[in-house]
Amino acid sequence: MNTVAHQIPSDILAAYAAGQLPHPYALVVAAHVSMCDAARAEVEGYQMLGGTMMEAEGPVDVSATMRDAIFAQLDAPAPVEPEYKAQGPIPAPIMAALKGKAPKWRGVGLGAKQALVHKSDAGTVRLLHIPAGQAMPDHGHAGLEMTMVLQGAFYDGEDRFGVGDVEIADEEIDHTPIAAGGEPCICLAATDAPLRFNSRLPRLLQPILGI
Numbered sequence: 001m002n003t004v005a006h007q008i009p010s011d012i013l014a015a016y017a018a019g020q021l022p023h024p025y026a027l028v029v030a031a032h033v034s035m036c037d038a039a040r041a042e043v044e045g046y047q048m049l050g051g052t053m054m055e056a057e058g059p060v061d062v063s064a065t066m067r068d069a070i071f072a073q074l075d076a077p078a079p080v081e082p083e084y085k086a087q088g089p090i091p092a093p094i095m096a097a098l099k100g101k102a103p104k105w106r107g108v109g110l111g112a113k114q115a116l117v118h119k120s121d122a123g124t125v126r127l128l129h130i131p132a133g134q135a136m137p138d139h140g141h142a143g144l145e146m147t148m149v150l151q152g153a154f155y156d157g158e159d160r161f162g163v164g165d166v167e168i169a170d171e172e173i174d175h176t177p178i179a180a181g182g183e184p185c186i187c188l189a190a191t192d193a194p195l196r197f198n199s200r201l202p203r204l205l206q207p208i209l210g211i
Contacts (some may be wrong), residue, residue, distance in 0.1 A: 006165035013039060018044035023121035028146045028166065030093035031188055035164045036084075089186050090127070090153035103127050104193075108211070110134060111190045116210075123192035124210070127201040128188070130179040140174040143193030147177075149164075152185035154178060174198065181202070 008029055015021045016029040033040045084095040090103070094117060103115030111131040118125040123143075130136065132152065148170050153162040154177045161167050169175065174196075179185035195211055 003056050003074050004032075004038065004164040006159070006161055006167060007036065007039055008032055008166050009168070010042065012168075013042050014046050017043045020194065022122040024118060024125045024192065025117060025118065025144070025146055027093060027097055027125050028148050028188055028190045031150075032093045032164065032166055033146055034091045034093055080154070091150070094127070094188060112136070113210070117188070119210075123190060125188065125190045126211075128185075128187045128189055130135060130185045132179055132184055135176055135178040138174065138176040138198045140196040141169055141171055141191070141193070141199065143171070144189045145169045145189060145195070147189045150186045150188055150197055153180040153184045153197060154185050154187070155180060 008027050012021065012025070012029065016026055016033075021029060024032050029039075029043075033043055061120075063146040082096075083094050083101065084100050086092045087102075090098075095161075097117050103117075105113040105115045105127075108114050113135060115127040115129075116124070117127060130152075146166060147161075148166045149161050151163065153160055153165075155161075156167060156177045157173050159167075160180070167177075
């Protein structure tokens with residue numbers, strides 16, 4: 001298990017444990033938890049606390065209709081979900097989102113590639129494959145961007161983000177992440193709004209690439 005220097009904040013982990021995190025970010029948290037013992041232990045703690053609080057609430061009266069519906073669900077056979085395993089640097093939760101299929105990489109220029117994992121009204125999740133030493137276009141954010149490193153590393157200012165690390169950027173941050181030397185950097189990125197590119201060419205390509 002990797003030593004994670006940049007972990008996901010506790011409030012986001014708590015929201016994930018409570019099932020209140022939008023799906024794009026929940027995918028990133030699930031991937032992070034699968035690779036970070038400390039984050040997994042914290043999430044399990046929140047889940048245990050939630051169960052204790054529910055037990056403390058005591059019984060709740062429900063209508064006959066709701067009771068019958070609940071018992072019908074309990075009697076129904078549980079759906080059998082396929083079990084997905086990590087494939088190379090891609091963790092099991094992301095392989096599950098991809099239904100076990102290999103990512104469909106698409107070039108985005110200067111040797112970089114992306115592969116869509118999820119897209120909905122709640123946001124977008126994509127894999128990014130960035131050549132060693134390559135800088136991403138300078139950009140800001142119209143919403144929240146959560147980026148987790150799956151392979152290699154990148155620098156953002158003085159901070160280094162390695163495998164398992166997560167960077168969270170909001171509307172107040174403009175930055176130019178640069179992939180570290182050595183192997184290509186593969187990241188998992190979730191956003192709930194398009195990026196704000198500061199140069200003309202990326203802005204022209206943005207509608208085509210869907211970033």
